[in-house]
Amino acid sequence: MTSFNEPLKFKSGVTLRNRLMMSPMTTTQSFYNGSITHDEIDYYTQRATGLGAVITGAANVEDLGKGWHGELSIAHDTMLPGLSALAHGIQSQGAKAIVQIFHAGRMTHRAVLNGEQIVSASAVAALRDDAETPRAMSIDEIHATISAFGEATRRAIQAGFDGIELHGANTYLIQQFFSPHSNRRTDEYGGRTPQERFRFIDELLKAVFAAVDQYADRPFIVGYRFSPEEFEEPGIRLEDTLWLLSQLRESRLDYVHVSLNNYDRVSRDPQYQDKSIMTYVHEALQGKLPLVGVGGVRTRDDVKTVLQTAELVAVGQQLLYDPTWAVKLAKNADNTMVTAPFEEAVEVTPLSRPLYEFAASRYHSVINS
Template sequence: MSNFTSPLTFRSGVTLANRLVMSPMTTQQSFYNGTVTRDEIQYYADRAQGLGAIITGAANVQAGGKGWPGELSIADDQMLPELSALAKAIQAHGTKAFVQIFHAGRMTNRATLSGEQPVSASAVAAVRPGAETPRAMTVEEIHATIQAFGAATRRAIQAGFDGVELHGANTYLIQQFFSPHSNRRDDDYGGTRQKRYRFIAELLQSVFAAVDQYATRPFVVGYRFSPEEFETPGIRFDDTLWLLDQLRASRLDYLHVSLDHYDRVPRDSAHHDRSILASVHAALQGQVPLIGVGGVRDRTDVTNVLNDAELVAVGQQLLYDPTWAVKLANGADDALMAAPFSEAVAFTPLNTPLYNFAAARYGKPTKP
């Protein structure tokens, strides 16, 4: 187990000052077209001190991949000035700045896409209330999307970020291609695990090609994944273990498991002997650093995660307790915000879009 204060150097050469990372969170603070706002820049700057890295909320790589209003975009060069300002604001505190890049796939709607139908691996709706049936992507569209991830990586490099995280979790497009629920294709991008993995393999090639061509200093590429799906058919834990075998053999700097709580066990009874985090860590065999996440609020949680991971990501706690990492490093544990998040919404200074987003989640009234 590593102490959270110890540095970590990725295979790319980027070094984090410590093992604490801000996890990517939706905040809906961007302009309607995805341009970074001043409030958004300040939000990240306020939380950067004391962290090894910040991973921004998801940024779409194509207009058709937008998942919700107020979402960050990295789909066009016109976004570069504000993206650059965001990276610099994070880095001013000695913290590395990573931008998470994604495509929502079927997890969006026509209203968000200005009337356009969502796309996915196949024309299968998500299992959720009000889900729209997407249009199956053509092979040409698949290739264009893969290239869009490469172009987004180039923009991240040019904007001065220290890395990108590929959002292969939370049922968005990358995961949709690997999932047997959302991918019913009968061509080279669907069917067997290997064919459903092809989209990911080509995506990695595109992203690393951009790194090789444009990066003039060390640049991180990470990958976030969800370990299981509830749908039938869907991704099972054995599928994820197979996926990890492929990913740990790649050039990725780290893997980031998406969990609501770090001690959660797999749904599959064959893997109930230990937590998902412990099983994933064992499967990686020390070849790729793992970011653990889920319900981290205090020193004990940090220690528990670092028993089975090299890095620990913190989300909601930092949303409501911006100087949490500094307090932890200074031993000021009594000053850590311990109130339930449903109560913290009422007394945490948040701008209106962020407050309304958080209030809707916790059932609070809309801010006047």
């Protein structure tokens, strides 16, 4: 079985010193215009110790792709100095720096976009209480957004990051084009089948790798995050995702990263309940592409379990409240790891005010629901 402290070399040529990654998490610590803050740089730098790589929270590639206040942006060249400081802060601890890039699509609000109407693949609102109805993107807008992902990749390279992760999960725009719920288009970017709805992703990958080929003067990581299932009807089912993985495993991607709240989660589909979702996903990749497993990892045993069906382990909330967790793991200091429930840990962990308020409100809403 793979050990967490073994290095891993991606097909791009980048080598991680171990199999531990920091999972991308929203922190709401950026300035109103998406530029980086000192708090944000300190936050990532502190948590990079002992990790193979840090994946930042989502950075929007276009102003219209902004999902929330306090979100990082990679949409303009003026952001380069701050992005460079962030990358160097992570790398100063020996970890590779990966910036996650995304477009929120319909998962935002006019208030966040300064009054602009939100956009998506089709004019279909998300299934949530505060959802607004988006405007369907024109063909020209789709092409511009695909180009924006390429430009964001260029900026990541020029800022000194070791790679980017395409955020094709959590119902944001990339997933919206693949989903039959949010994509009702009848043109070349829509259709009834996963094959037809894959076009946006396919062109996105081409734009990103074109930027890598043109601008990267060193090996550069490109990863892809995905959500395996949707609750919506119609929506993405595990069978659709396994088809998607059959395409991605033949691409130039360095890894795929499944988005799960629990690493042992079982599919909602009765046809896929004999094993965990992660096991089905790993088998679908046929060893052609490393899988990043995630979801509730807090202990050494969790790490070992994930590495039975994945090549890498992403750790989220545990690192939020236990910044040196990876060092403790390497030094066998498990007894010093934070074990308190996260709703208690948030009250005693030194966090910037925006991050504390965001995290605390999340736990309080769960407790009160």
